[in-house]
Amino acid sequence: MIRDPYKLEQLLAEVRQFIKEECIPCEREVDQADEIPSHIVARMRSLGLFGHSIPEAYGGGGLTSEELCLVNMEVSQAATAFRARFGGNTGIASESLVVDGTEEQKQHYLPRLASGEITGCFALTEPGAGSDATALKTTAVRRGGDYVLNGLKCYITNAPIADLFTVFARTDPESRGAHGISAFLIEKGTSGLAVSLPYRKMGQHGSPVGEVILTDCSVPASSIVGEMENQGFRTAMKALNKQRINLAALCIGPAIRLLDEMVSRAASRQQFGQNIAEFQMIQQMIAQSNIEIHAARALLMETARKRDAGADVTMEASMCKFFASEMCGRVADRAVQVFGGGGYIADNAAELFYRDVRLFRLYEGTSQIHLINIAKRTMATAHEPSGS
């Protein structure tokens, strides 16, 4: 749903200009320094990028799913680390609060997440609990009015720089699987909460990812999201459901950028006395990429509109995430091919994005996990009338 087309177009133009004029020119610097320059982060704050998905009542932009998809396809046309800097706040790191937080929790944290004053992170994964997140072992034991947490979270985006951690821990020791898990809001500086140094990664340099270590970390019971004990996994799934739509848009932006890069390279690189764009096998890679970008965008926008209309889009969100992330991987591979040997040398977007976008097929549900979800839902609804 687009509330005000004129206002949205202004927002998109502003974001497009920021990405093109300020982020893309310093992509290599960010890749090498493994850090987003502070003046760029300040600009992200002033543009309101940290709060697009947070309701207006708490200082955010209150964008609908459809609007957010359009913005996300713009912001992700620069190297992925830029979007990752604010993407947690306007996605997975605020969404648990948005969907299930108490009014007091929302008032306390959301305005500061929306402005970018604080950075949030979402800490679900553990060394023994990845695709099967319900196998998590972090414990939260009640002691009077407090909970004491112990455990280790790994691969957490923005953990090394986060001020607010949404940590999922088992509050019912007798429970198994998705039951008995609660979501805790823990602030940086809380005794017993520590973070590791950022990992060295294949790509997405400038987006710090690390571990969260909980050692007798004591927090009041009021830190549980919504003060709803044992409901944390449902909260996580609600947040991830929306995030899958966001992520699909964030896979389409890089593919659009890579297609542009492919076309320019093909139009300027000469071999056998002509531009390589004249060769039909190069044209095939360009055409296939454009078709797949169009298909991903069509699926995404339809899903976003259905979500805005109140439909349950759990299966469609998985389809969007699967299709867009796999599509982006194929486009990145073709971009390197069109660049030839140059595509393997670290001086162009094809090389940079090829490394960056590999992550999309792994996090927020691997491709295999999404296929399983889609298959289950397809089989469960096989005899329902189409369109349901």
Ligand SMILES: Cc1cc2nc3c(=O)[nH]c(=O)nc-3n(C[C@H](O)[C@H](O)[C@H](O)COP(=O)(O)OP(=O)(O)OC[C@H]3O[C@@H](n4cnc5c(N)ncnc54)[C@H](O)[C@@H]3O)c2cc1C
């Ligand atoms: C850079 C980065 C950032 C991340 N950010 C966050 C974050 O902010 N917060 C957070 O909580 N997590 C985060 N993650 C974790 C991410 O969500 C997990 O890595 C992902 O869920 C996969 O889990 P795993 O790595 O343990 O792989 P595994 O679950 O061990 O999977 C290994 C392989 O087995 C396959 N597999 C597993 N189960 C099945 C099955 N049933 N059928 C078929 N195949 C299967 C998988 O598809 C995969 O190919 C991040 C990860 C990375 C790398």
